[in-house]
Amino acid sequence: MPFDTYDPNDPDHLDLVVAVKTAEQLAARVDVSGAGTFQTARKLIRIALDRAGITERIEESVNRVFPEIQ
Secondary structure, three states: OOOOOOOOOOHHHHHHHHHHHHHHHHHHHOOOOOOOOHHHHHHHHHHHHHHOOHHHHHHHHHHHHOHHHO
16 A cells, blocks of 8 residues: 655654554553463553553554545
């Protein structure tokens, strides 16, 4: 899928960057030491992102930046 170049002046692009950065920071704080497998660790991180509302925020931002994929 072709898409436009990142535009640092586009509020939708900026919101997506902030949302992803927030997700990255939260994911880094999730304790996955007892997960045992990569899949379990990923699930723990997804749960944390969902509970914090970050997954929904990222999806909304992506839908604004890429409306043609909805």
